[in-house]
Amino acid sequence: MYKTLANLEINQLAQIKTLDLDKDMQKRLNDLGIFSNVLIKCIFNSPFKDPKAYLINDTLIALRNIDAKKIGVKLINE
Amino acid sequence: MSKRIALIGNPNVGKSTIFNYLTNSKQHTGNWAGKTVENAQAKFVKNNEEYILFDLPGIYSLSIKSHEEKVARDLLIDSNFDIAVVVCDATQLLRGINLLLQVLELKENVVLCVNMLDEAKKKGLIINFEKLSKLLNVPVIPTEAKSKESLENFRQFLIDYQSTGLKKITYSKELELAIIKIEKNLNINNKRWYAIKLLEHDNDIIKRLNYQKDIDTKYISCFSQQLNNKSILITNQVLKRTKEIKQSKLDKFLTSKLTGIPFMIFLFLVLFWLTINGANYPSELLYKFFNFTQIYLLKFCHFLCLPNWLVNPLIFGIYKTLTWVVAVMLPPMMIFFPLFSLLENLGILPRIAFNLDHFFQKCQACGKQALTMCMGLGCNAVGVTGCRIIDSKRERLIAIITNSLMPCNGKFSAMISIITMFFIGFSTGLISTFYSALILIGFILISILFTFLVSYILSKTLLKGKSSSFILELPSYRKPKIIKTILVSLYDKAIVILWRAIKVSAPAGLVIWLFANIKIGDSSILSICSNFLEPFGNLLGLDGVIILAFILGFPANEIVIPLIIMGYMSLGNLTNFNDLLELKHLLITNNWTILTAINFMILILFHYPCSTTLLTIKEETKSIYWTFISFITPLIIGIGLCLLTNLIFNFIV
Structure with a gap:
């Protein structure tokens, strides 16, 4: 089932499928290891549920929902 | 070699x-x-x-x-x-x-x-x-x-180490062909690397090579993707994970809706409380010591038969201002900076940015601004340089302009003395210093509020634009090396900033003494200047001497209070005082009321950035226009607020 990163439940593992971002943002995310097919997990919320903290390749990264919405993911059952 | x-x-x-x-x-x-x-x-x-x-x-x-x-x-x-x-x-x-x-x-x-x-x-x-x-x-x-x-x-x-050569990384056939095609057009060293960057549409490299031919856009992120795949492949072969990563308890506590922001405020409250408490006694001691030394210095000068025109400016001008700055600034800095460095090394600051990004997003600014604001608490010049971590130029400018809305360490000492004198009375027990810290936090919250407000207004007016992204790493917590952190921060920040203040306060002390003692006709330059500024001061609920002190205090915020004291002392006949109680007496005989204290606090929070910070802003923005905006913005807020409180106060009384 396809979803965006922004509506991932806490601790739900997912695989990145699509990146619908401008060039600069894409490069920035690439730098942090965010490519298609990479595994990602939402670990916790900030007090106002935006931004959220995601775990990717052993690193915690904070992303705003508005950006996370542009990242399509496929849920993975552990 | x-x-x-x-x-x-x-x-x-x-x-x-x-x-x-x-x-x-x-x-x-x-x-x-x-x-x-x-x-x-x-x-x-x-x-x-x-x-x-x-x-x-x-x-x-x-x-x-x-x-x-x-x-x-x-x-x-x-x-x-x-x-x-x-x-x-x-x-x-x-x-x-x-x-x-x-x-x-x-x-x-x-x-x-x-x-x-x-x-x-x-x-x-x-x-x-x-x-x-x-x-x-x-x-x-x-x-x-x-x-x-x-x-x-x-x-x-x-x-x-013995040297090895350049190592080549091979990409897929299609990419290799694309590289060769571009390489043909290049005539430089290491053209393979340049060719790859050109295929990635790297603007900086295109400019550097002045490359004018069209480049296919379909390979922009292919190279980094293949490198990443290669990296994953290698990592998986050499890395074994034996534990699962979950949210740490500390993160849960620091970022939850219920405890996140209150705990941050509490953390800073404790930080200030420790600072005020720890600094109280040493400050007093230093003060007594300097007063004691002053007597002997005077005696020594008389022993040398130095003329009064030399002794007076040296002792009552330079020495007095200098020692006040040291006595009031040194102890709090010795406590604040090391504690703050410990927080920094622990990894708390990025969590603060994470918690606050929501508000920055509403202001169309970047959450990393929270980090630069924290740095501003130490020194605004450092905060302004720190704004480089913000990628978008528009958001960086917002962070730079608003940085001096955060009170720096030089302002704390002034704020704490006023709080002690006018807001909580004099007992120096743990509880009353806690109130001091609480009031100080209150003022800092006002600063934060205005930072958001100004950021919002700037985003809607001078710096219109779309909010760019916010990507921030949340590093794992690290136990700092406590002793080393303390020593380095003492040496690096406390001593450097104190030295800067000393360099500024000596000449400023001399200037104000000369102002007070050189007479034109019947009145001193100081009284002429302060009389001239008096109406403007009164409009703000302050007086001419205070305004003059702010003007002369442009090089460093630390010297504003000593300049006020010098001013009052030279106008009256009081020549010495031993503690804050006597200082309060001095201020009250010069018509200070609770309104004066409040407005002084407002103005010390919001006036122009000090000269060092302004120079840094000029360097960072490379623009006189933005430097001017940074100069005028806090000033408008300060003057506006003072006018307002004065109006309200006069209306009530």
Whole structure:
């Protein structure tokens, strides 16, 4: 089932499928290891549920929902 | 002959710590991405050979997006290094490998230093270094920033290093063909690397080569994707995970809706409380000591038969101002800076940015601004430089302009003395200092509120634009090396900032003394000036002397209060006072009311940035216009608020 990163439940593992971002943002995310097919997990919320903290390749990264919405993911059952 | 060694790495992997250890220098370190923003270099000598180390700002990759990444990459492209060390965090091996592969394409003699092995062990990560070295075909050295032995091993490795050539990384057939096609048009060294960057549509490189031909856009992220795949492949072969990563309890506590923001406020409350409490007694002691010394200094001067026209400005002008600044500033700084550095090293600050980003997003600003605001609490000039961590130019300008809305350490001492005198009475017990801290936090919250407000207004007017993205790493918590952090922050921040204040306060003390004692006709220059400024001061609920002190205090906020004292003393006949109680008496005889105290607090919070900060803003923005905006914005707020309170007060009374 396809979803965006922004509506991932806490601790739900997912695989990145699509990146619908401008060039600069894409490069920035690439730098942090965010490519298609990479595994990602939402670990916790900030007090106002935006931004959220995601775990990717052993690193915690904070992303705003508005950006996370542009990242399509496929849920993975552990 | 000297050897040149570059330290390259992702932000916050401990490059500066290694650099500091090897070269015995004192670069700032802190547990968050972007602490080092300029290239630093220093050397060590071993066996009569010189080794020059270059500590580059942290970069995620060699495709640049920010100022510090450009600084780092330009140095890499333009200089030759005998060794290029890629430093990586053992807990984030993949990203380290990824950067290493990119550097391999550009430079010869690349080695990988896997740092923070201790933390990897704690997280249950086991790395097979032998295999890693074999797969990458480069030397790999593990280090722990906390273990001297491993760092000495690393030093020995650098000394023994024998050079190797450039290593080629092969991409898929399609990409290789594309590279060859572009390479044909280039006539430079290392054209393969340039060709790849051109295919990635790297604007900086296109400009650098003045490349005018069309480039296919379909390969923009292919190279980095293939490198990443390669990195993942290698990582999976050498890394074993024995524990699952979950949200730490501390993170749960620091970022939850219920406890996150209250705890942050509480943390700063404790920080200020400790500062005020700890500084009280030493300040008093210093003050008594300086007063005591003054008597003997005077006696000594009379013993030397020095004329009064020389003794008076020296003692009552320079000495008095200088010692006040030292007595009031030194103790709080000695406590605040080390404590703050500990927070910084622990990794709390990025969580603050994470919690507050929601509000910054509403203001169309960047959450990283919270980090620069925190730095501003120490010194606004440092905060302004720190704004480089913000990638978008528009958002960086917002952060720079609003930085001086945060009170710096120089303002704290003034604010604390006024709070003690006018808001809570005099007992110095733990509880009353707690109230002081509480009131101080209150004023800082007002500062934060205005930061949001001004950021919002700027986003809607002068700096219109779309909110760009906010990507922030949340580093793992690290236990700081407590003693070292304290010593470094004392030396680096406290002493440097105190010295700057001293340099400014001596001449300022002299000027105000001359103002007070040189007479034109019947009245002194000081009374002429303060009389001239009096109506304006009254309009703000203040007086001419206070306004004059703010004007003369332009070089440093620390000297505003001593200048006020000097002013009052020279106008009246009081020549000395021993503690805050007598100071309060001095202020009250000069018609200070609670309104004066409140408005003074407002104006000390919001007036123009000090001269050092303004110069830094000029340097960072390269624009007189934005420097002016940064100058005028807090001033408008300060004057506006003072007018308002004065109006309300007069209406009620």
